[in-house]
Amino acid sequence: MSYLSQQLSSRCFPPCEVTCPQPYADACSQPCVTSCGDSRAVVYPPPVVITFPGPILSSCPQESFVGSSAPLG
Template identity: 45%
Template sequence: MACYDICRPCGPTPLANSCNEPCALQCQDSRVIINPSPVLVTLPGPIMTSFPQSTA
């Protein structure tokens, strides 16, 4: 039985294009969907947040 892995290769990709897409492993007439675990992407630099302050 020959199985073909039709997943896209994961390599050095931009931050917006992480390798978190479901892969499909197709074996003849059957198909198995493999859902990868979530990928945590850490962006460099400070996170700018603003909180509304009301001095009433």
């Protein structure tokens, strides 16, 4: 070991024994799809009935939880 490496290693602190708990992380995503009833319109003249399909609405709400704590020890 060289003089420089001995000098540097003497400046280092000894490793400490620290225990860290596992961080908590959880996420979920649930698709949601719903539809509305059909709409009708009457057009004059001549009378004609047109049926428009109802809209389909969809979304994907998401929730995330992340937690941490200080080291033990």
